[in-house]
Amino acid sequence: MLPIDTTEYDVFIDALEDRCPMPLLKTKMALTKMSMNGRLCIVASDEGSMKDIPRYIEMSEYIMEQSQIIDGVYMFVIRKGDV
Template sequence: MHESDTKYDVILDAREDRCPMPLLKAKMALSKMTSGQCLCVKASDSGSLKDIPHYVHLVGFSLLSTSEDNDIYTFVIQKI
């Protein structure tokens, strides 16, 4: 699935943030979303590669995609 194929309900730009802020901001955004909505998170902190997928798995949401381009990590999460 490519970014252009997905409609995002919320886009979170955490590219300037350092650990643990991308994860904390993603948690806050997801808490305000309804079931079925999609969140796109963009982060530059490499800790996000471990933190965000781990959190998504813990809470039972769906990680639809993870990609990396020029040291920017993009996560697409669907709230279940």
């Protein structure tokens, strides 16, 4: 697992064992429950996450602060924007 300081985020989701579409569904569910300007970090190993999560964020009011892949692990940091 990536060395991640989970205290930097309001919500942290470990979806490393999940397959499509679960990482995206967990992301959507977490974001709807979060406060404005809250930060979510999700890590996933499913390849579909690399296109599904950014595509969803592009079509929403949420802001992708970080998107990276390290050793087959996809990491996304998303902020719930002011709407």
